[in-house]
Amino acid sequence: MEVIFMLIGFSVLVAGGFLIAFTWAVKSGQFDDRSTPAIRMLFDEQKDEDMSKE
Amino acid sequence: MDVPEVISLKHLAHKSMERFAFLDDSAIVDSLLEYQLDGKAQVTLKLPSVHCASCVWLLEKLPFINPGIIRSRLQLAGKSITIYYDKEKTSLRSIIELLTMLGYEPELSMATVQKEGQVNSNRIMYIRLAIAGFAFGNTMLFSLPGYFDEGMNLMASHFSLLFSGLNLLFSLPVILYSALPFFKNAFAGVRSKTMNLDIPIAMGIIALYGRSLYEIFSNSGPGFMDSFTGLVFFLLIGRLFQKKSFDALEFDRDHSSFIPLQCTVLEGEKEMSKPVSSINIGDALIIHNQEIIPADSKLLSAIGHIDYSFITGESTPVELIKGGMIYAGARVLGPTLKVEVKREVSRSALLRMWNAEPVSKSESKLLHVSSVFAKYFTAFTIGLAILGGMLYLPDISSAINVFTAVLIIACPCALTLAGPFTLGNIMRLSAKKGVYFKNPETVMEFGSGSSIVFDKTGTLTSSLEGQVEYEGxxxxxxxxxxxxxxxxxxxxxxxxxxxxxxxxxxxxxxxxxxxxxxxxxxxxxxxxxxxxxxxxxxxxxxxxxxxxxxxxxxxxxxxxxxxxxxxxxPRKGILPMLKRLKDDVTITTFLLSGDDDKHAYHYESGFEGEHSLRFYQSPEQKAQFIDALHAQKEDEVIVMVGDGINDAGALKKSNVGIAVTEHISSFTPGCDIVMSSNALLYFDMLKKYAQSGSSVIMGAFLISVMYNTIGLTLALMGILTPLLTAILMPVSSLTVIGFSIGMTSWKARHIPNVESE
CATH class of the missing domain: 3.40.1110.10 (Calcium-transporting ATPase, cytoplasmic domain N)
Structure with missing residues (x-):
């Protein structure tokens, strides 16, 4: 049963990784605007080239 | 005859662009920019007229129209655009002029300069929720073995220490960070001696956490860290559900949103562009067409047309002659005006009204229905807990056991789940119907309103329904x-x-x-x-x-x-609504009007008798009328429906102030609810809907009581296994949430949706 110690360690590590990833996503503003990106993706993107040149 | 029109339009366009001249002042520009580096700068502007997908398409193509703009990103919900541009190739002024020409005039005011905060509070909310959810998932895993018989043995072995320790570790950020807002609100409530719903919630959290700590440290049991983290997690979800903030709508608009950044001061013969903050009494200002007057002033020009719609929501311009007072926040229409500043910006009537607001609000709002509810609920819960504890008194540990158990059971079920989800869903659905509640408490109060006072002009009437009479x-x-x-x-x-x-x-x-x-x-x-x-x-x-x-x-x-x-x-369809309200015996309606009683006959059928129709009312009299109503009907909730600053006093004095506007983004002082004028036609239905909120909460409460009774009976009969408990708890929570959302959605089905702007 001692393997549980190790498994718990892994599970906490993995879950903690997701928590950190989520926190990073929130802090980098990915959840600030949840309506516009859905619309934005529908436009034909020729402007992408121009924008990448900036 | 078309020709002069065209010329005047061009003239107007040129004139209106002139008002952005202050953007050539680099100090003002710097205060607007978010950052600048290597000749590039970023600015975020609020565009009130943004509304659809095409706006996103057009506004994100700005780099094609003005090559100096490197990138533009629109945030539809917040109605704001972030523009990154090259300072060498273009200027802020030309960007703003371009936006204005496209029909998206940015809102430039003192508030644009001092902003931040809004986005951050949402982010913090998400992180709080994530941490609570993370802790909930993990503690649940570690606590699960405790629910099984074999698990009991397992827990008794060397794992129990590890699991308890991990549970404790995970619960720390939850109590210290995730649950913080509840404690803060509860503390604020205790300090200001007003009851709020967070007080019993904070008590429940503390009881649950304290008892778990005690069990873990005294080694008497595994504690309830899974219930604790789960509770905070559900609470925060409920909060998020409730929060559904109306991004484009601001109830607590700061006065600075209405004062422009700059104005033109006349010094001798010279016109100087100056920041508003440096205006003094006695300065002569030049206010062009469409500009906002920054301070209370006296008119020096012979005649002026002033649009107070910014403040009052009334669309008819006011005509003033020389010497008349113009109040800050008014917009000038037509020819350029010369005015003399009579009061400092910080002491304008607009701001004084603002600053006076919190005082009168807290005084008049002692009768908060929700606070009454919270008060009784808190008293009831504590009473029951003490009573239960007393019954076991000689045995102190059992007494504490019962005391905490009652707190733990009573708080979460009724308040944390039924309340937020019911009221939150009502708020969401009402917003679709053109009614925007300031907070969930307002929903309860609006529903329980028994006296409804309507303002006439601009509220029951509409300039679109203009009528003409001829005499001569x-x-x-x-x-x-x-x-x-x-x-x-x-x-x-x-x-x-x-x-x-x-x-x-x-x-x-x-x-x-x-x-x-x-x-x-x-x-x-x-x-x-x-x-x-x-x-x-x-x-x-x-x-x-x-x-x-x-x-x-x-x-x-x-x-x-x-x-x-x-x-x-009167607006189309308003009279049938008034009649329906009149037929409702639980509601008394009144009409207040600043106008003469010439057109009273329109409204007689909608109100009961002459005493409920009052004409020739000044703004002060309107407020006094509300006071008199308060005195007459002590425990009743008075709802005032008005449309602007002339009703501001009455709106503040009432328990629930409803501001009716044609455009939801216009300024609404001292109100609890913003209602679109279209929604006013279904006022009676909306009120009944809000009223249904408390019965839905009661229903949800009964459901949870039922679950608890069943659970308790089973426990007494010895049938209740730990596994069954573990299943029963989330099932009861889900039933309560499902009931709350289902019932409120079902009850909203008859009320038509209002096309939002």
Whole structure:
């Protein structure tokens, strides 16, 4: 049963990784605007080239 | 006759761009920019007129229109755009002028300079939720073995220490970070001696956490860390559900949102652009067309047209003569005005009203229904917990056991789940119907309102339902055609109204054949036209050289004929709504109006008897009337429905102030609910809907009581296994949430949705 110690360690590590990833996503503003990106993706993107040149 | 119109439009466009001249001042520009580096800069602007997918498409293509713009990103929900541009190639002024030309004029005010905060609070909310959810998932895993018989053995072994330790570790960030807002609110409530719903919630959390700590440290049991983290997690979800903030709508708009950044000061003969913060009393200001007056001032020009719609929501401009006071926040229409500052910006009537608000609010709102609810609920819970504990008294550990158990069970079930989800869902669905509640407590209060006071002008009436009356010499068919010919040439809305009214009344279908020969309009006064050899003049009393007060005067060939009177008629569909309200015996309705009682007959059918209709009311009298109602009906909730600053006093005095606006983004002082004018037609249904909130919460409460009773009975009979408990708890929570959301959605089905702006 001692393997549980190790498994718990892994599970906490993995879950903690997701928590950190989520926190990073929130802090980098990915959840600030949840309506516009859905619309934005529908436009034909020729402007992408121009924008990448900036 | 089209030509002068075009010229004036061009002139107007040029004029209106002039008002952005202050953006050439680099100090002002710097205060607007978010950051600048290597000649590039970023700015975020609020664009109130953004509304659809096409706006996103157009505004994100700005780099094609102005190559100096490197990138533009629109945030639809927040109605704001972030523009990254090259300072060498373009300027902030030309960007703003471009936006204005495209029809998206940015809101530039003192508030634009001092912002931040809004986005961050949402982010913190998400992180709080994530941490609580993370802890909930993990503690649940570690606590699960404890629910099984074998698990008991397992827990008894060397794992128990590890699991308890991990549970404790995970619970720390939850109590210290995730649950913080509840403690803060509860503490604020205790300090200001007002009850709020967070007080019992904070008590429940503390009881649960304290007891778990005690069990873990005294080694008497595994504690309830899974229930604790789960509780905080559900609470935060409920909060998020409730929060559904209306991004584009601000109830707590700061006064600074309404004061412009800059103004033109006249020094000697020179016009100087100065920041508003450096204006002094006695300064002479030049205010152009469409500009906002920054401070209370006296008019120095002969005549001025002022639009207070920014403040009051009333669309009819006010005419002022020399010496008249203009209050800060008013917008100038037409010719440029010269005014003299009478009060400092910080002491304007607008700001004083603002600063006075919290005091009167807390005084008059002692009767908060929700706080009454919270008070009784808290008292009831604590009473029950103490009573339960007392019964076991000699045995202290059992007594504490029962005491905490009651707190733990009573708090979460009814309040944390049923309340937020029911009220939150009502808020969400009401927003679709054009009603925006400031907070969930307002929903309960609105529903329990028993006296409803309506303002007339701008609230029950609409300028779209404009009606015309004529008094004076009898008009013959020829006269009518003459008048219509001139009216059609004029662009003034009053002329249009007269034309429409005359042609409708006299059945003149084909208006196209009626053309006048000569037309000359003097903006703000009236017009002169020639038709079949006659001269027609229509305009203000001064224009026609008469002395009688109001109305639009008519003279034909120099002979004074009579006058047209305009008044706003009741909105379509408003009278049936008033009648439905009148038929409801639990509600008393009143009408307050600043106007004369000439058109009272429109409203008599909608109100009970003459005592409920009051005319000639000044803003102070309106507020006093609410006070009198309070005194007369002590425990009742008074709802005031008004439309702007002239009702502001009454709105603040009432328990629930509802501001009715045509545009939801316009300024609404001291209100708890913003209601679109279309939603007003379903006022009675909306009120019933809000009222249903408390019965839904009661229903959800009964469901949780039922679950608890079943659980308790099973436990007493010895049938309740730990596994069954573990299943029963989330099932009861989900039932309560499902019931709350389901019932509120079902009850909203009859109320039509209002097309939002």
């Amino acid at each position: 010499n009898i008009l013959l068919r020829d006269d009518i055609e003459m008048i219509i010919s001139g009216c059609l040439a004029s662009t003034h809305p009053k002329s249009r109204m007269i034309a429409a009214w005359l042609s409708k009344r006299n059945d003149i279908g084909n208006l196209s054949g009626i053309r006048c020969d000569m037309f000359k309009e003097i903006p703000g006064s009236g017009w002169t036209s020639h038709f079949r050899g006659h001269e027609i003049q229509i305009g203000s009393s001064e224009f026609i050289k008469q002395t009688t007060e109001c109305g639009v005067f008519l003279s034909i060939d120099g002979i004074q004929y009579g006058r047209f009177m305009m008044y706003e008629g």
